[in-house]
Amino acid sequence: MKGLEREQNKLLTGGELLMGYETEDHETQYCFPAINSSCIKERRSIYEYNVMYLFFSLLSACTVFLNLLVIISISHFQMLHTPTNLLILSLAVADLLVGLIIMPIEAIKLIETCWYYGDTVCGLFMIITGLLLSASLSNLVLIAVDRYVAVCLPLLYPQKITTTKTIVSICICWSCCSAYNSAFVISNGYYTLHRKDVCYGKCTAMITSAWIFTDLTISFLFPCTVIITVYLRIFYVAHRQVKVINSLFKSGKCVMEGSVRRKSENKAALTLGIIVAIYLLCWIPYYILSLTESTVISTTTISILSWALYINSGLNPLIYAFFYHWFKMSIKYILTLKIFQTASSLMDIFT
Numbered sequence: 001m002k003g004l005e006r007e008q009n010k011l012l013t014g015g016e017l018l019m020g021y022e023t024e025d026h027e028t029q030y031c032f033p034a035i036n037s038s039c040i041k042e043r044r045s046i047y048e049y050n051v052m053y054l055f056f057s058l059l060s061a062c063t064v065f066l067n068l069l070v071i072i073s074i075s076h077f078q079m080l081h082t083p084t085n086l087l088i089l090s091l092a093v094a095d096l097l098v099g100l101i102i103m104p105i106e107a108i109k110l111i112e113t114c115w116y117y118g119d120t121v122c123g124l125f126m127i128i129t130g131l132l133l134s135a136s137l138s139n140l141v142l143i144a145v146d147r148y149v150a151v152c153l154p155l156l157y158p159q160k161i162t163t164t165k166t167i168v169s170i171c172i173c174w175s176c177c178s179a180y181n182s183a184f185v186i187s188n189g190y191y192t193l194h195r196k197d198v199c200y201g202k203c204t205a206m207i208t209s210a211w212i213f214t215d216l217t218i219s220f221l222f223p224c225t226v227i228i229t230v231y232l233r234i235f236y237v238a239h240r241q242v243k244v245i246n247s248l249f250k251s252g253k254c255v256m257e258g259s260v261r262r263k264s265e266n267k268a269a270l271t272l273g274i275i276v277a278i279y280l281l282c283w284i285p286y287y288i289l290s291l292t293e294s295t296v297i298s299t300t301t302i303s304i305l306s307w308a309l310y311i312n313s314g315l316n317p318l319i320y321a322f323f324y325h326w327f328k329m330s331i332k333y334i335l336t337l338k339i340f341q342t343a344s345s346l347m348d349i350f351t
Helices: 002-013 046-076 083-112 118-152 163-188 209-250 256-290 299-323 325-335
Strands: none
Touching: 046 083, 046 299, 046 325, 083 118, 083 163, 083 299, 118 163, 118 209, 118 256, 163 209, 209 256, 256 299, 299 325
């Protein structure tokens, strides 16, 4: 997340956003007309404003609604209170907050092209943005580890992965992400109003070289390496299990119960693997582009890559709906208000 903010600074200092006193166009609009160093506000027609606000409002609402369905489903139905689903719940909470907080504010920044809320809110917003994005990636690491134990060490899964351990892991994950992003913001300083190299009215950061390397390693290289390595191992083991089960069936041995369980675990691994793959496809171009220090990146490219990350938060529930029968059933019960019936939490949503 922080890498491309460095590129935004290059754009700001490179002259793409001129200072207020550098233009001779009397019709030019400024973020703060009374301030000489004010950033230029991009001119838009009323039609553009309405369309953009409508589009981003619907996108934000859909993201919140879909992830809220996931949260209600896993929280309400007792049959879904498993370690894996708790990790999915944590991921859904992060995705919901992206749709509820980050998307609306980023949409305002994109449409208005000005930051009107001061340094404190800017810093707080950057902490929240970094927290939610890094928490999502951390949850995917936990999900990968959970699937690894379930598929590769099935006999040890009940002892190794428990509900209590999963809850503790989730809390540690969120706490570490919060501490890291707070330290990042405090160390680098997000200033919109008092930097001479940035026009007045922008929420940007000046990132030191040490933090660039640190953030690249902690926020991207390490978690992505773990996820990719673990899932490659998972799919290798799953492929071997399928071959063994097929050979046992051909020999006439009865392995129905074990094969059904393994099939379920493998399907869960495949589904969550697709979620991870889509997420990484959004992240990898983002961070690769942040390393191209000598390249001047257009604001359009930055916006597209940023919003690809945000939109990903609304895709996960759609993947659940496509692959998971229990999610389809839980949506049916929620939308028909059957969850308000007596003992509805005990319903069997797997049939």
